[in-house]
Every structure is written in C-alpha cells, then in structure tokens.
Amino acid sequence: MDRTLISSIxxxxxxxAAPVSEDNLDRLLLRCELPEHARVLDLGCGQGAWSLQALDLYPAARADCVDVSEPALETLEAAAAELGFADRVLTHRVPAADFPVGSPYDLVMSVGATHAFGGLAATLAGMRPHVARDGVAIIGDGFWERPPTPEALAALGAEPGDFPDLAGVVAIAEEAGWAPVYGHVSDRAEWDDYEWSWTGTLTRWALDNPGPEADEALAAARRHRAEWLRGYRDVLGFVCLVLRKS
Known part of the structure; x- marks a missing residue:
C-alpha cells in the first residue's frame, strides 16, 4: 500500500497533520499579522489544513499549496470547494524543494515536512527566497525533549544527531538568518490526540474496508502505535516557530 495513501487516510x-490543536493553530496564524490581501505558500501542505485555516482567518488571502501526494491534494481541493475557498487556492503536485521561486509571499509555511528539503537547516534555506522582506515563515519540526533512548532511536530510525534540542532548533534558525518572533511547543495532550487519531483513523478504515490493503493498513497502524508508545513518546518533541528575516 502506497505510503502517501496511508498517510492521507x-x-x-x-x-x-502535526501535534498541534486547532486553538494553537489559530494562535500561530494570528501572530503572523498578515496583510489584507496576503499571499500564502504552504510547502509540503498535506491536506492543506494550515492554508485553509489561514484563508478563514484572513478572508482576502490566497494560497499556493505544494505537495507530492495526489490523495492529499484531492482532499484539499474538495475541502476548499466545500468551504467556498476554491477560487483562493491553487494546488501544485511537485516536490516542495522544487517549487520555483517567483513573486514573494507574505507567509511561507513548512510544517512537519523538513524531510522534503533534507533537514531543518536546508528547509529554512529553501523557504527564504519565497518570503517577502517583511513577510513571515512558520516552520514546524521535531526536537529531542530529552536525550534519545535506544528505543526512541530504533522506532524513528534515527541517530542522536538527527534532531537538536529545543535551544538547538532556535540556534539553527538564527544561524540561517531568521529571527523567531513567536513559538509553540506541543504538549503531551496534543501529541496523544495526534497519535491516537493517526493510528485510530487508519485502523477504522482497515476494519471498514476488508481486503489485502486493509491488512497492510492494520499492520502500519500497529507498527506506528508500538513505535510511539514503546519508543518516542515523551522523548521526541515538536515545535512551531514564527520567523522573520533578520
């Protein structure tokens, strides 16, 4: 079963698509203080929840949403149409790192998608040409809440140096020429809601759609749940930073 389809389900x-509550998503977007006719770029948008909420909070804004997952973009387009935002959203099925630089954006986001660029530092560098001089960026990525255990490293397929601590995330952003103007660290409740939703939604889909793909989906849900509960729970953190060019 294709990984992008599993993720979309x-x-x-x-x-x-991140351990962030709806209230904290709104708080992050409102801290951006976008102009009335803001242009938004979402790199690695998934189903586009961040962009759609930005359009709801900023009624004259428009968004370009970039992802490689066809199912996710189809879901985004359907949601945009249902919300009456279809004429304010353009989807682009290309790798986030390959989206061409053009007219600058007031807000550029990349949340939980640093793998598309090859890591946090590369993502911060890749976002920079897209952001207007007075614009803002939102980056969301993992960090070590505490020194990683062998179980956490095995579950994530990671090495200790793959993530910094929280201070290290901020330092990487500053070294890349960004100034943090706000931030949100996901709490345990946000993480648990995200992980139970991920594994539970996939499990429910598998139970409702029996067959070979359901077996694969069930296996993926069980594997993910075990990796979370026995591996990286309370070890891996997640932070979203609102950034301006320094």
Missing part, C-alpha cells in the same frame, strides 16, 4: 480525522 491516517490524517483524515486530524488534517492539521
């Missing part, structure tokens, strides 16, 4: 009940 698993995020069906939690389209924010």
């Amino acid at each position: 698993a995020h069906g009940d939690h389209p924010i």
Whole structure:
C-alpha cells in the first residue's frame, strides 16, 4: 500500500497533520499579522489544513499549496470547494524543494515536512527566497525533549544527531538568518490526540474496508502505535516557530 495513501487516510480525522490543536493553530496564524490581501505558500501542505485555516482567518488571502501526494491534494481541493475557498487556492503536485521561486509571499509555511528539503537547516534555506522582506515563515519540526533512548532511536530510525534540542532548533534558525518572533511547543495532550487519531483513523478504515490493503493498513497502524508508545513518546518533541528575516 502506497505510503502517501496511508498517510492521507491516517490524517483524515486530524488534517492539521502535526501535534498541534486547532486553538494553537489559530494562535500561530494570528501572530503572523498578515496583510489584507496576503499571499500564502504552504510547502509540503498535506491536506492543506494550515492554508485553509489561514484563508478563514484572513478572508482576502490566497494560497499556493505544494505537495507530492495526489490523495492529499484531492482532499484539499474538495475541502476548499466545500468551504467556498476554491477560487483562493491553487494546488501544485511537485516536490516542495522544487517549487520555483517567483513573486514573494507574505507567509511561507513548512510544517512537519523538513524531510522534503533534507533537514531543518536546508528547509529554512529553501523557504527564504519565497518570503517577502517583511513577510513571515512558520516552520514546524521535531526536537529531542530529552536525550534519545535506544528505543526512541530504533522506532524513528534515527541517530542522536538527527534532531537538536529545543535551544538547538532556535540556534539553527538564527544561524540561517531568521529571527523567531513567536513559538509553540506541543504538549503531551496534543501529541496523544495526534497519535491516537493517526493510528485510530487508519485502523477504522482497515476494519471498514476488508481486503489485502486493509491488512497492510492494520499492520502500519500497529507498527506506528508500538513505535510511539514503546519508543518516542515523551522523548521526541515538536515545535512551531514564527520567523522573520533578520
């Protein structure tokens, strides 16, 4: 079963696709203080929940949403149409790192998608040419809440140096020429809601759609749940930073 399809199904009940609550998503977007006719770029948008909420909060804004997942973009387009935002959203099925630089954007986001660029530092560098001089960026990525355990490293397929601590995330952003103007660190409740939603939604889909793909989906849900509960829970953190060019 294709990984992008698994991800699209698993995020069906939690389209924010990150351990961030709806209230904190609003708080992050409102801290951006966008102009009335803002242009928004979402690199690695998934189902586009961040962009759609930005359009709701800023009624004259427009968004370009970039992702490689066809199922996710189809879900985004359907949601935009249902919300009456279809004429304010353009989707682009290309790798986030390959989206061409053009007219600058007032807000550029990349949340939980640093793998598309090859890591946090590369993502911060890749976002920079897209952001207007007075614009803002939102980056969301993992960090070590505490020194990683062998179980956490095995679950994530990671090395200790793959993530910094929280201070290290801020330092990487500053070294890349960004100034943090706000931030949100996901709490345990946000993490648990995200992980239970991911595994539970995929499990429910598998139970409702028996067959070979359901078996694969069930296996993926069980594997993910074990990796979370026995591996990286309370070890891996997640932070979103609102950034301006320094």
